[in-house]
Each structure stands twice: as structure tokens, then as C-alpha cells.
Amino acid sequence: MVSLLSENVSHAYGFFHALKGVSLEINPGDCFALFGPNGAGKTTLMKIFATLLSPTQGQLSILGKDAVRDRDTVRASIFFVGHGSFLYDDLTAIENIEFAIGIRGRLPPLNEIKTVLDRVGIGAYASQKTRTLSAGMQKRLSLAKTILAQPELILFDEPYTALDENGVEMMHQVIRDFLARGAAVILSSHDRAKTAQIANRAGLLHHKTLKEIPLTDLQNALF
Amino acid sequence: MPFFNVIKWIVWKDLLSEIRSRETISSLFFFALNVILIFSFSFSADRDIMPILIPGLIWVAFGFTSIIGLGKSFLAETHHDCLLYLQMAPISKGAIYLGKLSGNLLLMMIVEIILFPMMILFFNLDILAKLPALLLVSFLATTGLSALGTLFSALTVQTRAREVMFPLLLLPLSVPVFIGAVESTAGVLNGQAFSFYRHWVELLFVFDMVVTITSFWVFEFILND
Numbered sequence: 001m002v003s004l005l006s007e008n009v010s011h012a013y014g015f016f017h018a019l020k021g022v023s024l025e026i027n028p029g030d031c032f033a034l035f036g037p038n039g040a041g042k043t044t045l046m047k048i049f050a051t052l053l054s055p056t057q058g059q060l061s062i063l064g065k066d067a068v069r070d071r072d073t074v075r076a077s078i079f080f081v082g083h084g085s086f087l088y089d090d091l092t093a094i095e096n097i098e099f100a101i102g103i104r105g106r107l108p109p110l111n112e113i114k115t116v117l118d119r120v121g122i123g124a125y126a127s128q129k130t131r132t133l134s135a136g137m138q139k140r141l142s143l144a145k146t147i148l149a150q151p152e153l154i155l156f157d158e159p160y161t162a163l164d165e166n167g168v169e170m171m172h173q174v175i176r177d178f179l180a181r182g183a184a185v186i187l188s189s190h191d192r193a194k195t196a197q198i199a200n201r202a203g204l205l206h207h208k209t210l211k212e213i214p215l216t217d218l219q220n221a222l223f
Numbered sequence: 224m225p226f227f228n229v230i231k232w233i234v235w236k237d238l239l240s241e242i243r244s245r246e247t248i249s250s251l252f253f254f255a256l257n258v259i260l261i262f263s264f265s266f267s268a269d270r271d272i273m274p275i276l277i278p279g280l281i282w283v284a285f286g287f288t289s290i291i292g293l294g295k296s297f298l299a300e301t302h303h304d305c306l307l308y309l310q311m312a313p314i315s316k317g318a319i320y321l322g323k324l325s326g327n328l329l330l331m332m333i334v335e336i337i338l339f340p341m342m343i344l345f346f347n348l349d350i351l352a353k354l355p356a357l358l359l360v361s362f363l364a365t366t367g368l369s370a371l372g373t374l375f376s377a378l379t380v381q382t383r384a385r386e387v388m389f390p391l392l393l394l395p396l397s398v399p400v401f402i403g404a405v406e407s408t409a410g411v412l413n414g415q416a417f418s419f420y421r422h423w424v425e426l427l428f429v430f431d432m433v434v435t436i437t438s439f440w441v442f443e444f445i446l447n448d
Contacts, residue, residue, distance in 0.1 A: 050311055051311065052307065052310060052311060071447075072313050072314075073313070075311055075312065075313035076313035078311075080307075080311055082304060082307065083304065084303045084304025084305070084307060085303045085304075086303055086304055086305050086307065086308035087303050087305070088236060088240055088299065088302075088303075088305060089240075089302065089303075090239070090240040090243040090244045091236065091239060091240060091243075095236075095239065099232055099235070099236045100308065102228070102232050103228070103229055103232045103233075103309075103312055103314060104312055104313060104314070105225045105228060105313075105314075129243070138303075
């Protein structure tokens with residue numbers, strides 16, 4: 001089943017057109033890198049894929065379901081890692097995970113949470129309030145939530161922000177594991193070099209439309 | 224039951240955060256205490272007028288304390304884009320509303336229960352026998368304020384003029400709660416039979432039902448659009 005199918009998706013904020021006729025097909029195991037200059041509409045497109053915005057024109061289906069009509073069903077299978085960490089400052093790392101995953105109806109056992117926290121490199125900080133964690137650690141905690149949510153489509157908006165080299169390598173390993181079990185990943189980033197290490201497809205959002213580009217042209221693409 | 228699960232998680236998260244930070248409860252408590260002290264010293268000279276004023280004084284203290292607390296209700300959700308996470312979660316948005324409402328109600332009731340003994344002390348009230356009826360009125364009125372406040376807190380939290388918009392929306396619509404609460408409290412404190420102030424209690428109950436059900440339904444649109 002196709003993970004994401006966007007057919008002529010457009011979005012307008014009032015009279016301002018942010019996206020025009022975006023078409024894209026993402027299959028299980030795909031890691032699609034989304035590039036574009038500031039203001040190209042990357043965040044708008046990611047929000048549409050995350051079902052936070054509805055297209056003003058066109059059709060979007062995720063895992064075979066209409067992303068507008070069957071929004072709640074679609075949301076159970078996708079996970080969005082955005083600019084914000086989606087963390088509550090006064091809860092510990094474990095409590096934040098329990099809340100974020102528990103509210104989705106699946107509370108993982110404590111040992112599973114600790115194992116995942118160890119895997120993302122913040123096991124030693126599991127019982128610390130997240131307000132005491134650095135931005136990089138908070139990013140790793142977001143990644144731990146993503147692993148435990150077991151989504152089939154993962155959307156990363158600027159995933160490398162605040163991560164050190166080890167963090168980037170760990171994130172790439174997590175993405176590889178997602179892809180190996182048939183999930184699909186969409187990455188929106190400005191970092192071509194890092195993204196090229198993990199993506200198998202790439203697209204350039206320019207003049208409000210999306211054009212797929214070969215990965216070999218990534219470094220030469222003008223934006 | 225996923226629906227009740229969501230309510231449980233929201234209440235758990237809000238209360239745990241509040242227990243750890245004590246940000247809201249301490250400001251509410253000291254605000255209400257100041258109001259009680261000011262009224263106590265202002266009217267202590269005239270013992271005859273006190274019984275007439277006390278229901279109003281109680282609801283000035285409780286009502287405005289509620290408004291301060293409720294205004295902050297959704298503020299924590301805006302830090303780190305947590306509201307976005309709740310929007311994207313495959314859960315009933317009405318359950319989020321009921322969770323936030325329950326958390327707010329619990330917090331307000333805790334503050335009021337702490338403040339009741341102080342009112343007895345400062346206003347020299349003899350209300351121990353009337354406490355169950357007083358708590359019922361307090362619960363109904365606080366539910367009404369929390370139901371409205373939770374809705375408007377969500378509506379205004381992402382607006383630039385949040386501090387202005389929130390009371391502008393909440394205060395006019397909470398007039399029935401204040402009238403019902405003051406009249407019911409006066410009935411209880413004056414030792415009247417329940418039948419004398421029953422219609423005010425019914426007004427509070429109906430208001431709570433209408434606002435909670437309407438807000439529950441509207442919340443889906445507020446969070447999704």
C-alpha cells in the first residue's frame with residue numbers, strides 16, 4: 001500500500017498561495033528528503049502531510065485513507081517530529097513518554113521505555129525533569145517517543161537541529177530501522193550533506209511547486 | 224476505554240505538573256487570601272452589614288481567583304508546541320476538553336477548600352452545619368466557571384491579545400454563574416430552606432450542563448481548525 005499519495009495538493013492562506021499543485025507518491029521503505037529555500041512552503045507541506053492543515057485543493061491520502069475525511073484514523077499511523085519538542089518541562093523524560101504514548105492508547109512497559117531511552121543515549125537522564133535537559137537531549141527524547149509510537153509514516157521537520165555528530169548517526173540508525181520494517185520517512189531539512197546520507201529520494205520545493213530531483217544532483221541543486 | 228484514558232492522562236499530567244511547579248496554585252491562593260483579608264478589614268467595623276455582603280465577598284474572591292487560574296490553563300500547552308501534539312494525536316478532542324476541565328476544577332476546588340476555614344476565621348462565620356450545602360453550591364458554580372474558562376482559554380491561548388481577550392469573553396458569559404452562586408450562597412448562609420434557593424441551584428446545574436456539552440462539541444472544531 002502506498003504510504004502517502006499527494007495529487008495536485010495546493011494550499012492558500014486567504015489570497016496568498018503557499019503551495020500549488022504538489023504531487024508526490026511515497027512508498028513503504030522510502031526516505032524522501034524535502035528541500036527548498038526559506039518561505040518555499042516546506043513547513044506548510046509538512047503540516048498538510050501531518051494532517052494539521054487541510055489542502056485547499058487536491059487530494060491527499062495516507063496509507064490508503066483520505067487524510068481529510070479519515071483524519072483520526074490516519075493520525076494513528078503517522079508521527080510528526082517538528083521544531084518544538086512537544087515536552088512538558090515539569091515532567092521527567094519517562095513521564096513525558098508515558099503521557100505522549102499513553103494518550104495514544106498504548107502504554108509501553110517501563111523497561112521498554114528505559115531500553116529506548118538507553119538506545120537514544122539519554123538513559124541516565126530518564127528520571128530528570130525535561131526542563132533540565134539540553135536541546136540536543138530533548139531532541140533525542142522526541143526520537144525515543146517516535147520509536148515507541150511505532151508509526152508507519154514519520155515526518156521530520158529540521159531533524160538535525162541541536163544534534164551532535166553522534167546524535168545524527170543515532171538518528172540515521174533509527175531511521176534505517178524504521179525503513180527496514182516498512183515505514184516511510186519524509187525529512188524536511190536545509191542540511192543537504194547529512195540528508196544525502198540517509199535519503200533515497202529527494203524533492204525541491206521551489207516557486208510553490210515540488211519537483212523531484214536525483215540524489216546525485218542534490219549538491220548542485222540551486223535553492 | 225480510549226476516551227476516558229485521554230481524560231485520565233490529561234488530568235494526571237496537569238496535576239503532576241502543578242504539584243511540581245506550584246505555579247498556579249500558589250498565585251491563586253495568595254490572591255484569594257489578599258481579597259479575603261482586604262474585605263475582612265474593610266467591613267469588620269459594621270457587623271450588621273456583614274451577613275448581607277458575605278455571599279458577594281466570597282464569590283468576588285472565588286470568582287476572580289478562578290479567572291486568574293483558568294487564564295493560564297492552556298499556557299503550558301503552548302510551550303514546546305505541546306498543543307500541536309495534542310491536535311495531531313488520534314484522540315477525541317472533546318476528551319482533551321474534559322480532561323483540562325477536570326484538572327482545572329480539581330485545582331480550583333483545592334484552593335476553595337483551603338480558603339473556607341480562613342473565611343470562617345476572618346468573617347466570623349458559623350457555617351459548619353451548612354458546609355455540605357455550601358460545598359455543593361461551590362462545586363456547581365466552580366464547574367460553570369471552569370467549563371467556560373477552559374473553553375475560552377483554549378480559544379485565546381494563541382491570540383496576541385490573550386490577556387485582554389480572555390476576561391472579555393469570560394466575564395460577560397459568567398454573569399449567570401455569579402448571580403446563581405451569590406443567591407444560593409446567601410440562601411445557605413441565611414439558613415433558608417432549600418426550596419427557597421432551589422431555583423438558583425438549578426440555574427447553576429443547567430448552566431454547567433449546557434456549557435459543558437456545548438464546549439465539548441465545539442472543542443473538536445477549535446483544536447482541529
